[in-house]
Amino acid sequence: MSVLIYTENAGGKFKKSIFEAVCYARAVADQSNTTLTALSIGNVNTDELSALAKYGADKILTVTNSQLKNFINQAYASVIAEAAKKEGAAIVVLSNSFSGRGLAPRISVKLDAGVVDGAVALPEQNGGRFTVKKTAFSGKAFAIVELTSAVKVIALTPNSYKVVEVAKPAKIEEFSVDIKASDLKTILKEIVRSSDKVSLPDADIVVSGGRGLKGPENWEMIEELAGVLGAATACSKPVSDAGWRPHSEHVGQTGIAISPNLYIAIGISGAIQHLAGISSSKVIVAINKDPEAPIFKVADYGIVGDAFEVVPKLIAAIKEHKA
Numbered sequence: 405m406s407v408l409i410y411t412e413n414a415g416g417k418f419k420k421s422i423f424e425a426v427c428y429a430r431a432v433a434d435q436s437n438t439t440l441t442a443l444s445i446g447n448v449n450t451d452e453l454s455a456l457a458k459y460g461a462d463k464i465l466t467v468t469n470s471q472l473k474n475f476i477n478q479a480y481a482s483v484i485a486e487a488a489k490k491e492g493a494a495i496v497v498l499s500n501s502f503s504g505r506g507l508a509p510r511i512s513v514k515l516d517a518g519v520v521d522g523a524v525a526l527p528e529q530n531g532g533r534f535t536v537k538k539t540a541f542s543g544k545a546f547a548i549v550e551l552t553s554a555v556k557v558i559a560l561t562p563n564s565y566k567v568v569e570v571a572k573p574a575k576i577e578e579f580s581v582d583i584k585a586s587d588l589k590t591i592l593k594e595i596v597r598s599s600d601k602v603s604l605p606d607a608d609i610v611v612s613g614g615r616g617l618k619g620p621e622n623w624e625m626i627e628e629l630a631g632v633l634g635a636a637t638a639c640s641k642p643v644s645d646a647g648w649r650p651h652s653e654h655v656g657q658t659g660i661a662i663s664p665n666l667y668i669a670i671g672i673s674g675a676i677q678h679l680a681g682i683s684s685s686k687v688i689v690a691i692n693k694d695p696e697a698p699i700f701k702v703a704d705y706g707i708v709g710d711a712f713e714v715v716p717k718l719i720a721a722i723k724e725h726k727a
């Protein structure tokens with residue numbers, strides 16, 4: 405038995421969330437005193453593949469089939485399941501990214517495996533029971549899930565596990581697999597990027613604005629703060645409902661749930677439905693002119709003040725610090 409980690413790439417590069425998942429999978433393998441195989445699909449150069457060893461992979465399988473150049477849920481799930489069978493993997497780990505969320509259940513069906521998505525901690529194995537802690541109800545609660553199947557699939561929430569370098573060499577092997585026509589019913593022909601901004605679900609730092617910003621014309625300073633911090637931008641629901649920002653930026657119970665290392669809430673009151681999507685952030689900073697705003701109850705750091713005065717000063721201070 406071994407552990408398999410699927411390492412998705414973005415344009416031939418691995419994101420930090422993938423290295424986190426490799427470190428997590430390494431620790432899972434160590435719990436069972438077994439080996440860790442990393443699987444990469446698509447064109448990734450040898451230097452980038454070798455980085456997977458730095459985070460704990462013992463062996464790296466690479467699949468460069470031209471039919472898999474672009475992401476296809478069904479076909480990728482089949483390849484990952486085939487690799488798991490070839491490696492005798494009892495546990496398959498992947499990142500709970502946008503594509504990971506689509507892949508995990510498909511892989512579990514192919515391997516007759518139990519699946520836990522949104523894992524936030526290492527599995528606990530007591531008295532033959534295998535349990536994993538995961539987020540539930542859009543981050544408002546945690547659930548402990550027991551997996552009773554022989555093969556298990558775990559999708560790890562980004563930013564929930566520390567990256568630790570172990571620096572060891574690993575073999576890189578080509579893995580060739582026949583892609584069935586039934587897995588190619590939907591083919592992604594082209595990805596057209598709509599912006600070069602940091603993607604919100606994977607972001608380390610998120611700068612988020614609420615109704616306190618008064619209107620879309622005031623988002624320039626939010627964009628600028630995000631720019632100097634290398635952050636993604638987000639917003640509260642009323643902001644996207646009003647069309648000030650796109651719905652893809654709406655976080656919360658009815659939007660997306662995120663868990664960045666740093667969440668900066670500006671002019672956001674901190675309604676329960678908003679907190680549902682951001683409460684697993686590592687550090688929350690709130691800027692609000694109302695000292696009684698509920699957001700301060702969950703914030704690690706709070707600035708009571710007018711966003712239109714505080715944010716420009718913050719931008720200037722960060723620029724000065726970076727100079």
Ligand code: FAD
Nearest residue numbers: 614615616640641656657658659671672673677678693711
């Ligand atoms: P407000 O509550 O209006 O807060 C604005 C804040 O800005 C205030 O605290 C104010 O003190 C501060 N402010 C004003 N001027 C300034 C200034 N110059 N400088 C600094 N601070 C200032 N909301 C979500 O966000 N996400 C969801 O997913 C979501 N889902 C929902 C689902 C349901 C079923 C329901 C009923 C509601 C949902 N909501 C959601 C809405 C939620 O209840 C709140 O209404 C919303 O989060 C409030 O948005 P806000 O904080 O931007 O605005």
